[in-house]
Amino acid sequence: MEAQKIELEINHGMDSFIRDSKISTYITEFLDKFKDKFPHTLVHLHLFEEVQSSTNDIKPRALGKAKNRKLRIDIGFERFRKGASLTTPSPEQFFSQLNFVMNKEVENYKNNINKINPVLRARLKRMGIDLSTEKNADANDLKGSLATANYTLNFDLRINELTDEDLYQLGSSIIVQANKGKIYTRPEVIREMAEKLEDI
Structure with missing residues (x-):
């Protein structure tokens, strides 16, 4: 680190x-x-x-x-x-x-x-994305999206440790997928995902 x-x-x-x-x-x-x-x-x-x-x-x-x-x-x-x-x-x-x-x-x-500065896994759970169970549809969608992009993400990092690429991959699944039809630039996805993860 x-x-x-x-x-x-x-x-x-x-x-x-x-x-x-x-x-x-x-x-x-x-x-x-x-x-x-x-x-x-x-x-x-x-x-x-x-x-x-x-x-x-x-x-x-x-x-x-x-x-x-x-x-x-x-x-x-x-x-x-x-x-x-x-x-x-x-x-x-x-x-x-x-x-x-x-x-x-x-x-x-x-x-x-x-x-x-929460752990990503815990922060996602508070957003309704529970990675601890196979029964959570949003978590399965996120895992599937990351697998499709061939991207490995460490969910045990704290949110301040995430790179811009981590945020982009998360945002592509969480934000872009939830707003189909809206065009996002890469910096917009990164910024909106960072803001969404902040818990203050």
Whole structure:
């Protein structure tokens, strides 16, 4: 299996105090300790700054969610207006907050892995495609379709581990067959199948 990976995005690609070398130089090294904490999952981490006029504006942070077969984690760092200037967290404050939130995300992932990133077999069963019995017509149709395409699919992978080809083969059977007469492009089949499998 491919090594665990954390994709990093900073402030929507715009300037930010997070890009200051006192912080940015150490972010990759800091994140290395979290790479193995989200098994079977590609994590997209977005660090951004939020400008608040007062502490009353702060809303509870939403935990990471699965989207496009990635666990997307958004972490905002508040800056407050003081006259014409903005407060800026120190590097120590930044990394302390980042460490706290990432540990919460690891805990959330461990507690909810079967919801955030379910095993394909279990996810299909929730969709009515029960591969554990020969009596399920939808499961038999899926197996037959994959056999006709001479395609072997590992149903014990988690959905974030599926390749685009896996999604295409699944979607050709599940989505295209259910919408006969509708023309699909390959990217549409892949996208719709990925969305259908996401369980959040």
